[in-house]
Amino acid sequence: MFNPTVARLTYRALLGRRRALMLAALPVLLLVVAAAVRGMTGADDEVTSELLGGFALATMVPLVGVIAGTGAIGPEIDDGSVVYLLAKPVKRPTIIVTKLVVAIGVTVAFTAVPVLVAGFILNGNSQDIAVAFALAAAVASIAYSALFLLLGTVSRHAVVIGLGYALIWEALVGSLVEGAKTLSVQQWALALAEKVAGNGADVSSSVALPAALVLLAVVTVGGTWFAGQKLRTLTLAGEE
Amino acid sequence: MTTIHIDRTSRWFGNVVAVNDITMQIAPGVTGLLGPNGAGKSTLIHMMGGFLAPSNGSVTLDSTPIWRNEQAYRQIGLVPEREGMYDFLTGYEFVLANAQLHQLPDPPAAARAALATVEMEYAQERKISTYSKGMRQRVKMASALVHEPSVLLLDEPFNGMDPRQRMQLMELLRRMGDEGRTVLFSSHILEEVEQLASHIEVVVAGRHAASGDFRKIRRLMTDRPHRYLVRSSDDRRLAAALIADASTAGIELDWSEQALRIQAIDFTRFTELLPRVAREAGITLYAVSPSDESLESVFSYLVAA
Numbered sequence: 001m002f003n004p005t006v007a008r009l010t011y012r013a014l015l016g017r018r019r020a021l022m023l024a025a026l027p028v029l030l031l032v033v034a035a036a037v038r039g040m041t042g043a044d045d046e047v048t049s050e051l052l053g054g055f056a057l058a059t060m061v062p063l064v065g066v067i068a069g070t071g072a073i074g075p076e077i078d079d080g081s082v083v084y085l086l087a088k089p090v091k092r093p094t095i096i097v098t099k100l101v102v103a104i105g106v107t108v109a110f111t112a113v114p115v116l117v118a119g120f121i122l123n124g125n126s127q128d129i130a131v132a133f134a135l136a137a138a139v140a141s142i143a144y145s146a147l148f149l150l151l152g153t154v155s156r157h158a159v160v161i162g163l164g165y166a167l168i169w170e171a172l173v174g175s176l177v178e179g180a181k182t183l184s185v186q187q188w189a190l191a192l193a194e195k196v197a198g199n200g201a202d203v204s205s206s207v208a209l210p211a212a213l214v215l216l217a218v219v220t221v222g223g224t225w226f227a228g229q230k231l232r233t234l235t236l237a238g239e240e
Numbered sequence: 241m242t243t244i245h246i247d248r249t250s251r252w253f254g255n256v257v258a259v260n261d262i263t264m265q266i267a268p269g270v271t272g273l274l275g276p277n278g279a280g281k282s283t284l285i286h287m288m289g290g291f292l293a294p295s296n297g298s299v300t301l302d303s304t305p306i307w308r309n310e311q312a313y314r315q316i317g318l319v320p321e322r323e324g325m326y327d328f329l330t331g332y333e334f335v336l337a338n339a340q341l342h343q344l345p346d347p348p349a350a351a352r353a354a355l356a357t358v359e360m361e362y363a364q365e366r367k368i369s370t371y372s373k374g375m376r377q378r379v380k381m382a383s384a385l386v387h388e389p390s391v392l393l394l395d396e397p398f399n400g401m402d403p404r405q406r407m408q409l410m411e412l413l414r415r416m417g418d419e420g421r422t423v424l425f426s427s428h429i430l431e432e433v434e435q436l437a438s439h440i441e442v443v444v445a446g447r448h449a450a451s452g453d454f455r456k457i458r459r460l461m462t463d464r465p466h467r468y469l470v471r472s473s474d475d476r477r478l479a480a481a482l483i484a485d486a487s488t489a490g491i492e493l494d495w496s497e498q499a500l501r502i503q504a505i506d507f508t509r510f511t512e513l514l515p516r517v518a519r520e521a522g523i524t525l526y527a528v529s530p531s532d533e534s535l536e537s538v539f540s541y542l543v544a545a
Contacts, residue, residue, distance in 0.1 A: 005340040079324025087318045088341040235292050
């Protein structure tokens, strides 16, 4: 289910100079802000939760997920180079799973790792807030990668749709509108953070942990399966 | 030795029929798929390459279907028309990746051999983004040849190549055909196909218009009535002299154009007749222009035939 050649081509395309800069911008911003906040206000659990929840998990993780998830396949479909992967005796689901693994790896590296570091900078992992949000970011990375990889496979406008989803649904609707919260990767990941973080940390999700885990698994597995199916019947039309 | 069988195959997109009930076999050797732009050549090649399902009928390699059968790619080498090809890799890395995707026993050796076949070793360490059109085409060829496929499909391979690159590629394809591979390439240029292909399939407006060796196709194309517009110092006298010969089928005095419209049935004989008759009668020819020499009209004649 994993093809090292597909993985190599995918991560080299993902970490090409321009895309790597785009991926790195938000994590760098997070670390800079974390350092500045710590310098100005000192260690504060509430501020830590707010920054890691409100900025990192609500905005940064979905945005990095969009870039990595759609970028793992979208450009290849756009410029037609995916034909070199498809015209091979390699099972299409293997191609998708490999690309998913790479997208998850990249998203985790650019979100969960900086979140953990930022958490330690902010309050030295007091009440396990840093670990809680890092885990939440990692789990969200998996679901986002699967979701946006599917989007990259089915639509030529994956980046725009993905950005719309990340900014409008996850960052805005998902954190403000009550009903929408249950259908938000962010809230599912928060459920995990809530469980891990200390009681005084004021981290709460509107979804219960078991439901959240089931939903995360359904989105990840379902999205991956569907992307594999789409790739099996991908037609490279548009030339005639 | 592998033969591609296209059996009563149609393909439509919505209510546009791109390929209309085509039956043909592509046997070992070089076959040219000839037709004007938009005739359905690419659609046919996509179906042969397993990237498009036939709406009707079947496309098989010997007897195994190609659609949804990734194992077929062990026998197929594909040279796509589009340019996208992992520009951030070097030529060698690109061909090597293709060899690895084919799970060949010794990918580096296969990659080197394929690059040698297309004579691209000198630039194999350069990034593909720095390549010229012809170099890209050759590296694409190398990637298609890396697993020694018995079938080679090329979509408009000569587009945008200069004459020297064209010659090199033709020689390479000829060699592949002589080795017993089934080589199919598409083109909308008759001369290109004629120089290279021992067998030609003509597709026009989604339909299979003609099939045969180039002499047969050439004859089909030259035996059709040719139309000329001729201006001379004495149109009426020239017309009288020309109609006496069996190579002309009809002559009209076009008053608005102040010219003769001549329909010739024997192309070769007519081209000798016209200047001779004019000279003998002391008539000066001012203009002789074929009025339907465009490829489209040649093709539409073939369809009507």
